[in-house]
Amino acid sequence: MKGIFSAVKYVFVNIIFYGFLTLPLALLLALKFNGAGYTDFLFRLSESENKTLMHYYSRFSLLPGFEIPSVINVFLIVSFIVLGVLTFSVAFAYMERHLKYGIKSVKKAFVNINHTFLTIFPAIFFLLIFEELIALIAALFANLFNVAGYSGVGLTMPFILIGMMVLSFYFLSMFAFYVPIRLFTGYTTRDSVRYSIRLASGSHTKTVLALFLPFFAVSVLTHAFALFCGVQTINMLVSVICYIFLLNYIPAYLMTKYMSLSGMERKDFIPKLF
Numbered sequence: 001m002k003g004i005f006s007a008v009k010y011v012f013v014n015i016i017f018y019g020f021l022t023l024p025l026a027l028l029l030a031l032k033f034n035g036a037g038y039t040d041f042l043f044r045l046s047e048s049e050n051k052t053l054m055h056y057y058s059r060f061s062l063l064p065g066f067e068i069p070s071v072i073n074v075f076l077i078v079s080f081i082v083l084g085v086l087t088f089s090v091a092f093a094y095m096e097r098h099l100k101y102g103i104k105s106v107k108k109a110f111v112n113i114n115h116t117f118l119t120i121f122p123a124i125f126f127l128l129i130f131e132e133l134i135a136l137i138a139a140l141f142a143n144l145f146n147v148a149g150y151s152g153v154g155l156t157m158p159f160i161l162i163g164m165m166v167l168s169f170y171f172l173s174m175f176a177f178y179v180p181i182r183l184f185t186g187y188t189t190r191d192s193v194r195y196s197i198r199l200a201s202g203s204h205t206k207t208v209l210a211l212f213l214p215f216f217a218v219s220v221l222t223h224a225f226a227l228f229c230g231v232q233t234i235n236m237l238v239s240v241i242c243y244i245f246l247l248n249y250i251p252a253y254l255m256t257k258y259m260s261l262s263g264m265e266r267k268d269f270i271p272k273l274f
Contacts, residue, residue, distance in 0.1 A: 003260065004210050007253035010268070011245065014098070017106065018091060018248040025087050026243035028080055030236055032062075056142040060135035062128070085124055088251065089116040095255050096183050102267030119182040122189070127172070134168055166212060173207040174200050179251075180258035199261050210257070214249050218242040 011018065063077045093116040094109035177196040181187055187195060200207055225238045259266055 003257045006256050007249055010252045011248045019244050022244050022247040025083055026240045029243045030239035053143045057139035060138045062131050085121050089113045089120045091251050092116045098268050099266050119179055123179050134164055169208050169212045177258045180255050
């Protein structure tokens with residue numbers, strides 16, 4: 001829990017820069033789920049008359065596409081990926097200098113984006129491929145239930161997907177420290193993956209919980225607002241704020257936890273002498 005509190009504290013202390021940085025991406029995610037929580041979004045699966053495989057896949061997918069492939073969908077998906085890569089490249093570049101040297105420099109973060117981009121892009125590409133594979137499997141289950149005439153798809157799939165997400169987090173947590181290792185040490189991809197697995201093996205369960213619990217908390221919060229608040233604008237605002245927190249918590253936890261596990265000294269809370 002110490003790692004979670006440390007990451008949350010770092011996010012709130014530096015929320016101004018990271019909040020503005022991740023706002024566009026958070027807004028896209030809020031629009032994707034229509035200002036509702038992810039579980040609330042899934043509970044509404046059975047409300048649509050067009051219950052096709054593409055319908056279910058578009059619901060489970062993280063990408064902001066819709067059910068009918070089109071040029072607009074391609075543009076939205078490409079824009080989402082590019083925006084995600086650039087956002088996290090700047091965020092990790094800023095965070096690396098801040099944690100390692102105690103220096104806050106927006107300019108240097110954008111200047112060093114070439115360095116972090118080479119690390120962030122393959123990591124996000126792998127993450128999206130893995131997420132889309134999980135989404136496809138979940139969509140196949142939902143479509144199978146629908147074809148079989150099961151009427152409780154909208155009630156069952158959120159719980160099935162949550163179970164799949166837990167297993168996914170358990171698998172991905174082994175590679176969680178790949179980005180911090182690459183940025184801080186300059187190791188090769190292969191060595192970074194091996195080192196990440198070795199680091200994560202010592203605190204595997206804690207890492208899984210630290211990555212999963214914030215997603216679960218945000219899902220419950222946004223779901224509660226969607227149920228009890230009838231004002232769409234407020235629901236959308238709450239969703240954006242929650243996604244801003246998540247988008248900043250993930251890199252903050254990975255970076256601070258890696259420094260703790262590797263014994264590196266953090267310089268972000270040490271007062272400058274001059």
